[in-house]
Amino acid sequence: GxxxxxxxxxxxxxxxxxxxxxxxxxxxxxxxxxxxxxxxxxxxxxxxxxxxxxxxxxxxxxxxxxxxxxxxxxxxxxxxxxxxxxxxxxxxxxxxxxxxxxxxxxxxxxxxxxxxxxxxxxxxxxxxxxxxxxxxNESEMARRQFREVARIAGLTHQGYPGKSVSSRLQQASSDMFFDVFAQFDPGNLLLAQARREVVEGQxxxxxxxxxxxxxxxxxxxxxxxxxxxxxxxxxxxxxxxxxxxxxxxxxxxxxxxxxxxxxxxxxxxx
Structure with a gap:
């Protein structure tokens, strides 16, 4: 465990x-x-x-x-x-x-x-x-943690009561944001937050x-x-x-x- x-x-x-x-x-x-x-x-x-x-x-x-x-x-x-x-x-x-x-x-x-x-x-x-x-920086751990950060920050749409968005679509959306930020905005605060959480938590x-x-x-x-x-x-x-x-x-x-x-x-x- x-x-x-x-x-x-x-x-x-x-x-x-x-x-x-x-x-x-x-x-x-x-x-x-x-x-x-x-x-x-x-x-x-x-x-x-x-x-x-x-x-x-x-x-x-x-x-x-x-x-x-x-x-x-x-x-x-x-x-x-x-x-x-x-x-x-x-x-x-x-x-x-x-x-x-x-x-x-x-x-x-x-x-x-x-x-x-x-x-x-x-x-x-x-x-x-x-x-x-x-x-x-480029690891899967940071990418996984960013999904939670993106959800809390409102970057990914969770759907409405009775009509939720599938976890696969949410994951695809957060991964897209991660890749775009990593390539074009490497100093993005949300990226930094995800990496810090990996370092201090995981x-x-x-x-x-x-x-x-x-x-x-x-x-x-x-x-x-x-x-x-x-x-x-x-x-x-x-x-x-x-x-x-x-x-x-x-x-x-x-x-x-x-x-x-x-x-x-x-x-x-x-």
């Missing part, structure tokens, strides 16, 4: 991961996840509470970069857009962003080399609002700023695992849904990949 991972819950998850990284598995839940934690440690690293883990993997379908700020899905949606924008400024590339509560995946066709300094620049909290505005700009500030104070750990790790697996599976064409269903392919990943996990513990 869209319920965000709260700051308190994110901190608690970080502490649990840090405990696992230090070999502490207290409680049945942690013990049941121990094989996956150990597989994560073998393939990559379990991020500690004061670390931000970044994994980069080159696969047949492209180059995958995984970053785990643990900021919540809504903040990560904004961060994914900002990272894609900043990365495209450094290196011309087509970038696909996928997010969940724990992390962000950026997928490109060709490998992109980034050292710690490069990642620090991408995760810099400075100019975050400007970059968010730039990233949503993308949680203030939460995103806090997430980036926290990342700046943590140690970056860059790892190049040989295969997709347990932490990265949910993101990779979601990106595969959007980008891969196959005769198999998405669920079947993910199930097979999960079985292969679990087969690599330790089965017994002394």
């Amino acid at each position: 869209k319920m965000p991972l709260s700051t308190q819950l994110a901190d608690a998850v970080r502490r649990r991961l840090s405990d696992a990284g230090e070999g502490r598995f207290e409680g049945p839940e942690m013990e049941s996840l121990r094989p996956l934690f150990e597989l994560q440690a073998n393939l990559s690293r379990i991020p500690r509470a004061d670390e931000v883990l970044v994994e980069t993997i080159s696969l047949k379908d492209g180059f995958h970069m995984f970053c785990f700020p643990f900021g919540g899905r809504l903040a990560h949606e904004g961060l994914g857009a900002v990272l894609s924008l900043r990365l495209s400024r450094r290196t011309p590339a087509s970038i696909t962003a996928v997010v969940n509560d724990y992390g962000i995946e950026l997928v490109t066709d060709d490998p992109i080399t980034l050292n710690e300094t490069g990642w620090r620049e991408l995760l810099n909290p400075d100019c975050i609002v400007d970059d968010l505005l730039a990233s949503v 993308l949680e700009a203030s939460r995103l700023r806090d997430v980036l500030a926290a990342c700046s104070s943590r140690r970056l750990v860059l790892v190049e695992p040989e295969s997709v790790t347990p932490l990265a697996f949910p993101l990779f599976a979601e990106s595969m849904r959007a980008t891969t064409v196959s005769s198999e269903t998405w669920e079947d392919r993910v199930r097979k990949m999960a079985v292969r990943l679990e087969d690599r996990a330790p089965r017994e513990h002394e």
Whole structure:
């Protein structure tokens, strides 16, 4: 769902991961996840509470970069857009962003080399609002939000009692206004209002700023695992849904990949 991972819950998850990284598995839940934690440690690293883990993997379908700020899905949606924008400024590339509560995946066709300094620049909290505005400037999010702004402003006709205008016609009208304003009046106040609402509401700009500030104070750990790790697996599976064409269903392919990943996990513990 869209319920965000709260700051308190994110901190608690970080502490649990840090405990696992230090070999502490207290409680049945942690013990049941121990094989996956150990597989994560073998393939990559379990991020500690004061670390931000970044994994980069080159696969047949492209180059995958995984970053785990643990900021919540809504903040990560904004961060994914900002990272894609900043990365495209450094290196011309087509970038696909996928997010969940724990992390962000950026997928490109060709490998992109980034050292710690490069990642620090991408995760810099400075100019975050400007970059968010730039990233949503032509996005579908801004277009969708403009429909509500146009309705409230009276630009679209809602019809009369007993004879309403169809939602398709209302959408076409608001999209026409959006395109005309974007092309001929880019400083239009209604456009600016729609973009601000996206930045502050849908993308949680203030939460995103806090997430980036926290990342700046943590140690970056860059790892190049040989295969997709347990932490990265949910993101990779979601990106595969959007980008891969196959005769198999998405669920079947993910199930097979999960079985292969679990087969690599330790089965017994002394």
